[in-house]
Amino acid sequence: MLLPSPVRILAPQLNSLHGVRVSRSIAMAAKRASADDFEEGHEDHVSSTALPGKQPTEQFPESQKPNAFTELMRAKPKIQPTKENRDEPSKRTTFFGRDGLAAYTVDPASFPQSRVIYYNDKFTVINDLYPKASVHVLILPREPAKNVQRGQEAFDDPQFLEDCRQEEQKVRKMVAEELRRRFGKHSSSEQARIQAIESDDPPAELPPGRDWAKEVISGTHANPSMNHLHIHVLSRDMVSEPMKKSNHYLSFTTDFFIGLDQYPLPSDDHRRNYKHFPEDMYCWRCGKNFGRKMAKLKDHLAEEFEEWKKE
Numbered sequence: 001m002l003l004p005s006p007v008r009i010l011a012p013q014l015n016s017l018h019g020v021r022v023s024r025s026i027a028m029a030a031k032r033a034s035a036d037d038f039e040e041g042h043e044d045h046v047s048s049t050a051l052p053g054k055q056p057t058e059q060f061p062e063s064q065k066p067n068a069f070t071e072l073m074r075a076k077p078k079i080q081p082t083k084e085n086r087d088e089p090s091k092r093t094t095f096f097g098r099d100g101l102a103a104y105t106v107d108p109a110s111f112p113q114s115r116v117i118y119y120n121d122k123f124t125v126i127n128d129l130y131p132k133a134s135v136h137v138l139i140l141p142r143e144p145a146k147n148v149q150r151g152q153e154a155f156d157d158p159q160f161l162e163d164c165r166q167e168e169q170k171v172r173k174m175v176a177e178e179l180r181r182r183f184g185k186h187s188s189s190e191q192a193r194i195q196a197i198e199s200d201d202p203p204a205e206l207p208p209g210r211d212w213a214k215e216v217i218s219g220t221h222a223n224p225s226m227n228h229l230h231i232h233v234l235s236r237d238m239v240s241e242p243m244k245k246s247n248h249y250l251s252f253t254t255d256f257f258i259g260l261d262q263y264p265l266p267s268d269d270h271r272r273n274y275k276h277f278p279e280d281m282y283c284w285r286c287g288k289n290f291g292r293k294m295a296k297l298k299d300h301l302a303e304e305f306e307e308w309k310k311e
Contacts, residue, residue, distance in 0.1 A: 033277045035221040035251045101228040105142040117174075123167050128232070130242040132252060134182070134305075135175050136234035139167055147229045151220035152272045154229055155263035164231060165260050168218055171233045176212040179235055184209070186309040210311070219259040221251055222274035231260065238284060239305045246292050250277045253284050 095102045104111060104126050108119035117125045117137060128136040141147045141164060146154045155161040184190040193209035196202055218233040238249060251257060258271055265272055281290045281297055285304045290297040 032223070033250075033256055033274050034223050034247060035225040035256075098225065098227045101138075101140055101226050101230055102147075105140050105147060105228065122163060125167075125171055128234075131234070131240045132243050132248055133234040133237050134239055135178050136232065136240070137171060137175060139164070139171055139231040139233060141229050141231075148227065149229060150224060151229060151231075151258060151263060152222070152265055155260070155265075158264075161260070161263055168231055168233065168260055172213060172216050172218055175216050175233050175235065179212045179215055180209070183309045188310055215308075217252065217257070217259075219257045219262075222256045222258060222271045232257075236284060237301070237305050237308055239301050243298065243301075244294070246281055246294050247277060249281050249294070249297065253282070254278055 095106075104116060104119075104124045108116045108124040111126075115126055117127065119125065119142075122142055124140045124142060126138050126140065128138050141154075141160075143160070146157070146160055155164070180190070184194065187210050189210035192207040196206050215236050216233065217236050218231060220229070220231055224230065232252070234252070238252065243249060254277060255271060256274055256277065258265070279292070281292065281294070282288065283290065283297070283300060283304060285308060288300065290300065
């Protein structure tokens with residue numbers, strides 16, 4: 001990512017004065033652990049978020065059978081914004097760069113349901129624009145005093161943390177049901193349940209099937225790439241086209257990813273000022289070490305994905 005223009009202009013002059021010290025400082029800054037959600041080659045999508053949003057997503061295609069998630073996603077008649085039903089701050093219509101998530105908290109009703117899954121007075125839940133797994137959504141707190149803070153500071157407030165935990169549990173269940181809907185037919189643990197559902201005389205109580213909740217992870221990044229607080233809820237497979245860089249993978253498979261059950265952090269916890277990622281990437285499923293060979297890891301994850309679905 002390019003440095004801000006004033007730094008780009010001054011850097012050559014500083015290099016001539018201080019030699020290698022400047023280049024080392026820049027290199028160290030670049031190596032600091034970051035989630036880096038700003039994708040290379042997608043600057044047009046992340047430079048600003050306008051209301052209403054137009055970015056489509058295919059994360060949650062319509063189900064053939066009704067379920068809780070698809071009912072939430074079902075198209076509803078458009079309500080024309082009025083002074084009574086529209087958030088007052090919605091007069092501001094564009095949020096640039098790292099402030100892009102603010103648009104969804106200010107006026108979520110302006111976005112299509114392909115982007116905003118649902119919202120209430122306290123939270124907006126959206127599909128991640130660059131999902132890092134087969135299912136990946138974000139919970140966005142709407143309280144302005146809190147959502148401009150990192151989790152390390154915001155979750156020092158016990159009431160706010162409890163509110164976020166409750167919403168997180170709702171969304172985790174929703175994601176688990178979407179995993180069942182999408183991959184249940186491939187899972188050996190689901191077959192008895194599927195047969196019971198499809199039988200001519202279904203039992204009053206269905207077999208439990210696979211515990212898809214165990215396949216869901218959630219939390220925040222120690223050094224978020226976006227300015228507004230967001231809680232990731234995603235499947236653990238780590239398989240998606242936007243999963244391109246080592247820091248993408250490490251940001252969800254190391255202690256850089258902080259679960260809400262770990263907050264509030266102790267004052268001396270290193271994750272309050274997270275420095276650098278570990279050197280190596282390990283497969284989340286089998287533990288194999290891939291160093292920093294992202295292409296090989298991605299191929300391996302695709303193979304593991306097929307086996308994971310069959311469990």
